[in-house]
Amino acid sequence: MKYNSTNNSTNNPSHQVDLKEAILRSLPPDNGLYMPDQLPTLGEDFWAISRELSFQEIGIAVADAFFGEDVPLDALKEIVDGTLAFDAPLVTLAPGDHILELFHGPTLAFKDFGARFMARLMAWLTRDEDRELTVLVATSGDTGGAVASAFHNVPGTRVVILYPKGKVSGLQEKQLTAIGGNITALEIEGTFDDCQALVKKAFLEREVAERMNLTSANSINLSRLVPQTFYYIHSARQLPEGVRPVFVVPSGNFGNLTAGLLAKKLGLPVEHFVAATNRNDVVPEYLRNGKYEPRPSVATISNAMDVGSPSNFVRMSSLFENSWDEMKLSISGMSFSDEVTRAAVREVNSLYDYQIDPHGAVGWLAAEKYRALHPGSVTITLETAHPSKFPDIMDAELGLGAVEIPERLAVLADKEKVATTLSKEWEPFRDWLEANIR
Numbered sequence: 147m148k149y150n151s152t153n154n155s156t157n158n159p160s161h162q163v164d165l166k167e168a169i170l171r172s173l174p175p176d177n178g179l180y181m182p183d184q185l186p187t188l189g190e191d192f193w194a195i196s197r198e199l200s201f202q203e204i205g206i207a208v209a210d211a212f213f214g215e216d217v218p219l220d221a222l223k224e225i226v227d228g229t230l231a232f233d234a235p236l237v238t239l240a241p242g243d244h245i246l247e248l249f250h251g252p253t254l255a256f257k258d259f260g261a262r263f264m265a266r267l268m269a270w271l272t273r274d275e276d277r278e279l280t281v282l283v284a285t286s287g288d289t290g291g292a293v294a295s296a297f298h299n300v301p302g303t304r305v306v307i308l309y310p311k312g313k314v315s316g317l318q319e320k321q322l323t324a325i326g327g328n329i330t331a332l333e334i335e336g337t338f339d340d341c342q343a344l345v346k347k348a349f350l351e352r353e354v355a356e357r358m359n360l361t362s363a364n365s366i367n368l369s370r371l372v373p374q375t376f377y378y379i380h381s382a383r384q385l386p387e388g389v390r391p392v393f394v395v396p397s398g399n400f401g402n403l404t405a406g407l408l409a410k411k412l413g414l415p416v417e418h419f420v421a422a423t424n425r426n427d428v429v430p431e432y433l434r435n436g437k438y439e440p441r442p443s444v445a446t447i448s449n450a451m452d453v454g455s456p457s458n459f460v461r462m463s464s465l466f467e468n469s470w471d472e473m474k475l476s477i478s479g480m481s482f483s484d485e486v487t488r489a490a491v492r493e494v495n496s497l498y499d500y501q502i503d504p505h506g507a508v509g510w511l512a513a514e515k516y517r518a519l520h521p522g523s524v525t526i527t528l529e530t531a532h533p534s535k536f537p538d539i540m541d542a543e544l545g546l547g548a549v550e551i552p553e554r555l556a557v558l559a560d561k562e563k564v565a566t567t568l569s570k571e572w573e574p575f576r577d578w579l580e581a582n583i584r
C-alpha cells in the first residue's frame with residue numbers, strides 16, 4: 147500500500163511513501179498528514195459474519211485490510227492480540243442511550259488502543275535496525291501516559307513526552323513522569339498547542355528528525371487511528387440487527403472521530419456522527435458556518451479535549467473531498483460549557499447510578515440533544531476515560547469517594563515525579579534534544 151499526503155491533491159506518485167515511512171516519519175514534508183492512497187473496504191463476506199466475530203477477529207480483519215500488503219498475517223495477529231488485552235464493553239443507560247467504555251486498558255483512557263497498536267507495529271517495522279528510535283509525543287493529558295505505558299521497556303525505543311505545565315491532573319502527571327526507564331517527561335511552560343507545535347517543528351526540521359531518528363506518537367500518526375476503528379465495528383455489531391448507530395465522539399484532536407469515519411469507509415453501517423466538544427469548538431463552528439478558524443485553546447474540565455487547532459481536521463476533511471456540504475451530511479457538531487458538563491456528571495449519576503467522566507459527559511449531553519432532535523435514534527457515546535482520572539471534578543460533583551480508583555492508577559500516587567521544565571520556544575527544546583538524544 148502507498149501513502150499519500152492530504153496536501154498532495156494531485157496524487158503525484160513521487161510524493162507517495164511506503165508504510166514504514168508513513169508510520170515512522172509521521173509527517174509529510176508538505177505539512178499534510180498521511181492517508182492510505184486507497185481506503186480499504188471490508189467485503190460482504192466480512193459483514194455477513196461480523197456479528198459472530200470476536201473483538202480480536204474484527205481487529206485482525208481490519209488490520210489486514212489496511213496493512214496486509216506490507217505486514218504478514220501472523221505478525222498482524224500478534225500485534226492485534228497484544229493490543230486488545232482488555233475489553234470495550236457497551237453499557238446501556240436507557241433504551242437508545244448506550245455508552246461504549248473505552249477505559250479498561252492500563253492507563254484508563256481510549257488512547258491505550260492506539261498507543262499499544264502503534265508500539266507493536268513500530269517495533270515490527272524496525273525489527274532489523276540497530277539505531278535507537280526516539281518517540282516524541284505532545285500530550286494534553288492522556289496520550290502521554292498511554293504512549294509511555296505502551297513503549298515502556300520496548301527494546302530499541304525511547305519516549306520523550308511534552309506536556310503543558312500545570313494543565314494536567316495530578317494522577318495524569320504521574321502517569322507521564324513517574325514511569326522512568328526509557329520514558330522522559332518535559333514540562334513545557336505553555337499550552338498543549340505549544341507542545342504540539344514543538345513536536346511538529348522537530349519533524350519539519352528534517353535534518354534534526356533524521357539524525358536523531360525521531361518518530362511521532364501523536365494522532366497525526368496513522369497507526370494510532372486504525373485500531374480505533376475496531377471498537378466502532380465491535381460495538382455497532384452488538385446492537386439488534388438492522389439498527390444503525392449514531393456515534394457521539396467527545397473530541398479534541400479528532401483522531402477518534404476520524405477513526406469512526408474510517409470504520410464507515412470500511413463498510414460499517416453508521417447513521418450519523420456527532421462531534422462533541424467543550425468550549426474549544428473550532429470544528430462545531432466549522433460545521434455550523436463553513437469557516438475553519440483555529441485559535442488558541444482554552445482550559446476546561448475536560449482537559450484532554452482542550453485543543454484549538456485539531457491536528458486531524460485535515461484528515462477528516464480529506465475524507466469528504468474537503469467539501470463542507472458533504473461533511474455536514476455525516477457529522478453534526480455540538481459544544482458544551484463546563485457548567486452544563488458538571489450538571490451532566492451529576493444527572494447521569496442520579497438517573498442511572500453511573501459515574502461518567504467529564505469527557506464522556508460532554509458526549510452524553512450531545513447524545514441527549516441529538517436524540518431529542520431525532521427521536522428514535524440509537525446513540526453510542528464513547529466514554530473516553532475512567533472517571534477516577536479526574537478526582538477533583540468527580541469529588542466536587544458526586545461527593546468524596548463516589549468513584550473508586552482502580553488499582554493500576556492508585557499505585558502511581560506514591561511514585562515520584564521526574565520532569566525537566568522548558569520554555570515553549572523552539573531553541574531550548576532543540577538544545578535539549580541535541581544534548582540528550584544521540
Ligand SMILES: *Cc1c(COP(=O)(O)O)cnc(C)c1O
Nearest residue numbers: 288398399400401402450530531
Ligand atoms: C484524547 C482524549 C479525547 C480526544 O480525542 P481526540 O481523538 O483527540 O479527538 C477525549 N477524551 C479523552 C479522555 C482523551 O484522552
